[in-house]
Amino acid sequence: MPAADERIIAELGLRRERARSVCDYPNAIRAFSVICFLIVWEIYGRRVDPLLLTYPTAVVQAAWSLIKSGELPRQMLESLTTLAVAFGASVVLGVGFGLVMGRSRVVSAALEPHINALYATPQVALTPLLMMWFGLGFTVKAVVIFLFAFFPILINTASGVRNVSSSTIEVGRAYMASRRQILLKVVFPAAVPFIMAGIRLAIGRAIVGMVVAELFTAITGLGAMLTLYGNLFETAKMFVIVIVLGILGVVLVRATQTLERRMARWKETERAIE
Amino acid sequence: MLEVRQLSKVFFEQNDPRRPGLVALHNVSFSVRNKEFVCLLGPSGCGKTTLIRIIAGLIRADRGEIRVNGKPVTAPGRDRCMVFQQFGLLPWRTVLGNVEFGLEIEGMGRAEREKIAREYLALVGLSGFESYYPHQISGGMQQRVGIARALSKKPDILLMDEPFGAVDAQTREQLQEELLKIWNKTDTTVIFVTHSIDESIYLSDRVIIMQSRPGRIKEEVKIDLPRPRWEGDVKADPRFAELRAQVRESLRT
Numbered sequence: 001m002p003a004a005d006e007r008i009i010a011e012l013g014l015r016r017e018r019a020r021s022v023c024d025y026p027n028a029i030r031a032f033s034v035i036c037f038l039i040v041w042e043i044y045g046r047r048v049d050p051l052l053l054t055y056p057t058a059v060v061q062a063a064w065s066l067i068k069s070g071e072l073p074r075q076m077l078e079s080l081t082t083l084a085v086a087f088g089a090s091v092v093l094g095v096g097f098g099l100v101m102g103r104s105r106v107v108s109a110a111l112e113p114h115i116n117a118l119y120a121t122p123q124v125a126l127t128p129l130l131m132m133w134f135g136l137g138f139t140v141k142a143v144v145i146f147l148f149a150f151f152p153i154l155i156n157t158a159s160g161v162r163n164v165s166s167s168t169i170e171v172g173r174a175y176m177a178s179r180r181q182i183l184l185k186v187v188f189p190a191a192v193p194f195i196m197a198g199i200r201l202a203i204g205r206a207i208v209g210m211v212v213a214e215l216f217t218a219i220t221g222l223g224a225m226l227t228l229y230g231n232l233f234e235t236a237k238m239f240v241i242v243i244v245l246g247i248l249g250v251v252l253v254r255a256t257q258t259l260e261r262r263m264a265r266w267k268e269t270e271r272a273i274e
Numbered sequence: 275m276l277e278v279r280q281l282s283k284v285f286f287e288q289n290d291p292r293r294p295g296l297v298a299l300h301n302v303s304f305s306v307r308n309k310e311f312v313c314l315l316g317p318s319g320c321g322k323t324t325l326i327r328i329i330a331g332l333i334r335a336d337r338g339e340i341r342v343n344g345k346p347v348t349a350p351g352r353d354r355c356m357v358f359q360q361f362g363l364l365p366w367r368t369v370l371g372n373v374e375f376g377l378e379i380e381g382m383g384r385a386e387r388e389k390i391a392r393e394y395l396a397l398v399g400l401s402g403f404e405s406y407y408p409h410q411i412s413g414g415m416q417q418r419v420g421i422a423r424a425l426s427k428k429p430d431i432l433l434m435d436e437p438f439g440a441v442d443a444q445t446r447e448q449l450q451e452e453l454l455k456i457w458n459k460t461d462t463t464v465i466f467v468t469h470s471i472d473e474s475i476y477l478s479d480r481v482i483i484m485q486s487r488p489g490r491i492k493e494e495v496k497i498d499l500p501r502p503r504w505e506g507d508v509k510a511d512p513r514f515a516e517l518r519a520q521v522r523e524s525l526r527t
Binding site: 167168170171172173174175176177181185186189190192266267 | 330331332350351352355356358360362364365366367375376378379380407409427
């Protein structure tokens with residue numbers, strides 16, 4: 001009865017406390033901090049050899065010229081297409097294999113040594129080998145991104161499935177669900193919070209994979225631009241790429257976090273209540 | 275009609291072959307008439323939960339058999355529905371979605387199962403809570419969802435494994451009364467596991483008292499209290515006190 005609550009609160013003369021000090025505006029503090037940093041960088045950057053360091057206004061100019069010439073949008077599209085295809089494949093295969101591994105002890109035991117070995121090897125080390133097999137084009141980049149992103153999704157999905165309590169599965173059995181129905185209507189939804197956490201880990205790794213592959217192949221994409229302008233000592237343009245990659249990472253991780261929170265909402269509130 | 279004949283079940287420790295097996299049930303036999311309300315009463319470890327799980331078809335007996343209407347059962351079937359101690363709700367489904375679950379598994383169409391689910395939610399007094407998630411409602415309400423879900427399948431036998439063990443005492447009494455009213459409206463046979471003497475006497479036509487090590491039936495006590503029992507104070511009836519003393523004595527020795 002909120003009406004009664006409000007009346008009592010009014011009678012007692014109580015009121016919600018308002019934000020008063022600067023501590024209550026963290027966004028203002030964040031903005032101030034960033035502006036200070038940019039000012040210091042601008043002043044210091046103008047005094048240093050432009051080969052080694054640049055400054056914010058020069059970066060903005062470089063960004064504008066890269067956008068105007070169409071080079072940045074084109075290469076970015078190139079990178080993002082590869083990323084989307086490869087990441088999509090790792091989500092589909094990672095969740096699929098993860099479900100099977102989580103449900104079947106036999107499959108799990110059979111695949112485990114290979115997966116652990118591949119996961120433990122730094123994927124960067126495989127890149128030169130993959131270039132020999134798949135050339136320098138789209139394929140090799142997609143394979144590298146896939147290898148970076150696949151394992152966290154696979155491993156999280158499998159452990160999410162193993163984490164589904166036997167009493168939950170029993171509910172499915174008691175209502176005569178077939179194996180398939182138990183997998184799709186009980187196990188999969190119960191494992192979604194784990195799967196989403198795996199996807200969030202994987203998206204960060206996928207971006208790393210993308211840049212690594214493009215740095216090695218150095219033909220197209222944002223990573224290739226990084227190599228190119230590095231070789232030309234165009235520091236401001238290199239910074240543009242670095243900042244774009246940073247923003248891309250933040251945006252994608254944020255997006256998956258939002259998605260994760262929406263899809264696993266029941267889990268979060270459940271935890272909060274316990 | 276449910277018949278349980280010479281049922282035995284032994285649990286072996288999976289990881290430790292040196293440990294001896296535990297006899298959870300030994301030669302358990304009883305039968306339940308249609309529309310009868312029977313309580314399985316006993317201390318922890320007497321095998322009452324094992325027994326109801328075998329009847330539900332969730333685990334298999336090692337010896338003996340169970341027949342429902344003359345047909346032997348070894349797996350879950352649509353003639354028996356289970357209400358779980360921890361409610362067994364699926365937390366990602368709404369109240370309505372949880373009640374629909376059993377019908378959905380059967381392959382019933384969306385519109386039809388929604389209609390039936392709403393009917394049974396109304397029966398347990400949860401109309402208006404369809405779109406809530408289990409964690410947003412109280413334990414007592416969650417168990418009503420569990421009961422609605424089981425009843426929506428129109429089972430011949432409703433199996434209840436300590437269904438009110440996880441709710442507070444007041445809610446428990448309220449749920450007992452409501453269960454009797456709901457049972458009165460349906461044609462269901464109920465097998466109800468509990469370790470509460472009062473609960474077993476208040477609810478049932480017959481209390482089957484079990485003993486542990488090995489799990490077996492000690493005695494059956496017929497509850498001849500008049501029905502309906504929600505009118506007046508049955509628990510203050512002198513006959514109730516006599517039955518309570520009788521059951522308690524039987525459990526003690």
